Amino acid sequence: METAVANEDAARNAPNSTPQSGSATPRVSIAVDDTRKVRTLNVKAAVDNLSFYYGQHRALKNLTIPIAERQVTALIGPSGCGKSTFLRCFNRMHDLQPDTRYEGSITLHPDNLNLVGAGVDPIEVRMRIGMVFQKPNPFPKSVFENVAYGLRLRGLRNRATLAEEVEKALRGSALWDEVKDRLQDSALALSGGQMQRLCIARALATTPEILLFDEPTSALDPIATAKIEELISTLRDQVTVLIVTHNMQQAARVSDYTAFMYLGELIEFDEAAKIFTNPAKKATEDYITGRYG
Amino acid sequence: MHSDPMEGHTAKAFDGALTQLRLHTVGMGGLVIDQVSTAVRALLDADAALAQTVLSRELQVNEMERAVDREAFELIALHQPVAGDLRMATAVSRITVELERVGDESKKIARFASRMASGEPQGPVRAVARYLQHMAELTSGMLRDAVRALDESDSDLADQVRARDSELDAEFAAALRQLLTLAMQDQRNLGVTIDTVFALKGLERIGDHAKNIAEQVVFIASGRDMRHKKAVGRASA
Numbered sequence: 001m002e003t004a005v006a007n008e009d010a011a012r013n014a015p016n017s018t019p020q021s022g023s024a025t026p027r028v029s030i031a032v033d034d035t036r037k038v039r040t041l042n043v044k045a046a047v048d049n050l051s052f053y054y055g056q057h058r059a060l061k062n063l064t065i066p067i068a069e070r071q072v073t074a075l076i077g078p079s080g081c082g083k084s085t086f087l088r089c090f091n092r093m094h095d096l097q098p099d100t101r102y103e104g105s106i107t108l109h110p111d112n113l114n115l116v117g118a119g120v121d122p123i124e125v126r127m128r129i130g131m132v133f134q135k136p137n138p139f140p141k142s143v144f145e146n147v148a149y150g151l152r153l154r155g156l157r158n159r160a161t162l163a164e165e166v167e168k169a170l171r172g173s174a175l176w177d178e179v180k181d182r183l184q185d186s187a188l189a190l191s192g193g194q195m196q197r198l199c200i201a202r203a204l205a206t207t208p209e210i211l212l213f214d215e216p217t218s219a220l221d222p223i224a225t226a227k228i229e230e231l232i233s234t235l236r237d238q239v240t241v242l243i244v245t246h247n248m249q250q251a252a253r254v255s256d257y258t259a260f261m262y263l264g265e266l267i268e269f270d271e272a273a274k275i276f277t278n279p280a281k282k283a284t285e286d287y288i289t290g291r292y293g
Numbered sequence: 294m295h296s297d298p299m300e301g302h303t304a305k306a307f308d309g310a311l312t313q314l315r316l317h318t319v320g321m322g323g324l325v326i327d328q329v330s331t332a333v334r335a336l337l338d339a340d341a342a343l344a345q346t347v348l349s350r351e352l353q354v355n356e357m358e359r360a361v362d363r364e365a366f367e368l369i370a371l372h373q374p375v376a377g378d379l380r381m382a383t384a385v386s387r388i389t390v391e392l393e394r395v396g397d398e399s400k401k402i403a404r405f406a407s408r409m410a411s412g413e414p415q416g417p418v419r420a421v422a423r424y425l426q427h428m429a430e431l432t433s434g435m436l437r438d439a440v441r442a443l444d445e446s447d448s449d450l451a452d453q454v455r456a457r458d459s460e461l462d463a464e465f466a467a468a469l470r471q472l473l474t475l476a477m478q479d480q481r482n483l484g485v486t487i488d489t490v491f492a493l494k495g496l497e498r499i500g501d502h503a504k505n506i507a508e509q510v511v512f513i514a515s516g517r518d519m520r521h522k523k524a525v526g527r528a529s530a
Binding site for chain 1: 301302303304307373374375376377378379380516
């Protein structure tokens, strides 16, 4: 791990998203604990001065956050703070709504693609950035077809390769052992937790670079929730994860980095261990300790 | 940073549990401070009844340690505290250990006082009475301020407590020199002299415990870990 001296407050409160040039995945440094030690993270996506508008309403205000490569970053904050709006910028979900507008940039590394750039095709973005929603939403098709769907869209036709890729994705989402004998059954016959893991498999099948989770366990029981959380922890080996959650303990359990948002602004970004033991901002402390509102 | 303890949680039961935890710890602190001063008074006055008071209250100190520790444990299990609340719960567990050890030191001084009351020679204690008195005042003051700092989440006051420990160490060294001189002049009371050294050392240790409590208060209030760091600044008392 590299160390570098950085201005502690500036690094912690407004992470430097102007990455060091010259490497495939740029690095930024953030200060950790009360010493001058800093931790350097590899940036998969650099969010720089991002604002987002619904018509005249400015829902996101100048967000600057480094999204660490192959790490889990959690977005927390009260309802209406903009965390889901922020998440949806990454795969251009807002483009499906009229009269919306982005300002600033989300630069995907290593190829410096601005995900919200005007000339960038949202379909191409969605090919690279997967998403899992609050309620499991499998297609009314077989388990196999749910996972194969995205692969077929990308032109994969070979039956043996398809089967191989489907198995790989189902193993990746820790579902294979439970469904390997019922691949042709309807996905709608699975339990809620299984359906959600199927949706994760569907997203994983197309090998996304970033996987977005929008409150993925809010409709699940504690055991299914634990399985999804465990899965998210293992996914960090292969994909960058960004998760929105209302469950503070979940953010503490699964995330490496946590961003606290309020009224469309980033209040604090730091390592999860720092945020949940000694946050720098009073607003963060009030929110995570339940003193908010 | 630390949330104002007066500012409530949305969950009132959590508020109540945190407040009770703090109050019970402060209450235990109050009893322990009284144990120190009563034990030293019993020693200086060779008062068997006062010594007995300390010894019988020792059980109460132990019970309070168990009760407060259980409360902190349950608070963590039932409310899953984070940030300042979590620091409070974990630090209180450590503070009760420190307080219980202060109680143990007081108990040892009280036992010595009992022996003095039953006719042991008083020369060595008399020789350092002024130091015993002063060290008891210093340690009680440090403990009182450490507990008040906990009650009021006052890290400045806690920092002052840490700085005062060196004064106590100096008093201990001076008293020790005095006793050594005495022992060299008159070796008949060597046993009591050694017990007196233990009493002085006990008070010096109580100062360390007060300092440790103050460090935990700084941790609660600011998240800074002050353990094994030198106290800076000037003692104000």
